[in-house]
Amino acid sequence: MRKNIVAANWKMNLDRVEGITLVEDILGKISLDSKTEVVLAPSFIHLYKLGKMCDDRRNIFIASQDCSASNKGAFTGEVSAEMIASCAAKYVILGHSERRTNFSETNELLKLKVGQALANNLEVVFCCGESLEQRHSGAHFEWLNSQISDSLFHLLAEDFSKIVIAYEPIWAIGTGVTASSDQAQEAHNFIRDIVRKRYGGNVANDTSILYGGSCNPVNSAELFSQPDIDGGLIGGASLNADDFVAITDSF
Numbered sequence: 137m138r139k140n141i142v143a144a145n146w147k148m149n150l151d152r153v154e155g156i157t158l159v160e161d162i163l164g165k166i167s168l169d170s171k172t173e174v175v176l177a178p179s180f181i182h183l184y185k186l187g188k189m190c191d192d193r194r195n196i197f198i199a200s201q202d203c204s205a206s207n208k209g210a211f212t213g214e215v216s217a218e219m220i221a222s223c224a225a226k227y228v229i230l231g232h233s234e235r236r237t238n239f240s241e242t243n244e245l246l247k248l249k250v251g252q253a254l255a256n257n258l259e260v261v262f263c264c265g266e267s268l269e270q271r272h273s274g275a276h277f278e279w280l281n282s283q284i285s286d287s288l289f290h291l292l293a294e295d296f297s298k299i300v301i302a303y304e305p306i307w308a309i310g311t312g313v314t315a316s317s318d319q320a321q322e323a324h325n326f327i328r329d330i331v332r333k334r335y336g337g338n339v340a341n342d343t344s345i346l347y348g349g350s351c352n353p354v355n356s357a358e359l360f361s362q363p364d365i366d367g368g369l370i371g372g373a374s375l376n377a378d379d380f381v382a383i384t385d386s387f
């Protein structure tokens with residue numbers, strides 16, 4: 137079912153004590169009866185502890201920032217979807233542009249990771265987004281289409297219902313340059329449209345599509361008021377409890 141979601145992507149920030157302190161702070165400030173689903177994606181080392189800290193909060197869930205494309209075995213340094221699920225995580229973020237760029241993750245590899253996540257009952261926050269060059273050359277819609285269709289459109293509709301899409305234009309990530317609400321709405325509308333063409337109107341209407349890229353308490357309400365923007369995937373501003381909670385309150 138389509139829902140409003142605000143997800144914190146901590147990236148490679150916050151040690152054990154800092155992470156716990158931030159979550160205590162967020163739990164103290166966040167509205168208990170909010171209908172918005174709040175998702176915290178810390179580093180793997182925090183998953184279990186944060187899952188325990190949040191397990192009595194019906195609107196707060198834990199996510200990992202990645203999972204292995206393999207299920208188990210001799211893959212030193214990897215963390216499997218099964219291990220992540222055993223920490224009571226609900227989601228895994230896949231396909232973040234930092235992983236695509238810095239770790240050469242391809243649409244094909246992400247297809248395997250999506251399979252691992254779903255096989256272990258994890259839902260997926262699937263990231264897509266174009267570079268500035270692609271936007272300037274007008275290639276961004278085709279790029280978004282291939283990122284989404286190559287990694288996701290083999291799924292049956294029932295499995296696709298476990299997918300949340302995050303549109304994160306690379307040029308807006310960590311730059312302080314946010315997509316305008318018109319630019320973001322246009323991209324979200326395009327994404328919902330390709331989902332509609334593949335799976336039909338009901339699935340498209342039920343799909344949550346989040347915006348990410350320099351989203352903050354000043355611009356979140358305007359972005360989230362757009363008809364096809366169902367929330368945000370927040371980087372820098374999620375490391376500050378007041379800013380993050382303000383964003384969760386901006387629907």
Ligand code: 13P
Nearest residue numbers: 145309310349350371372
């Ligand atoms: P910023 O909010 O820091 O731009 O990061 C966005 C992001 O990459 C979330 O996944």
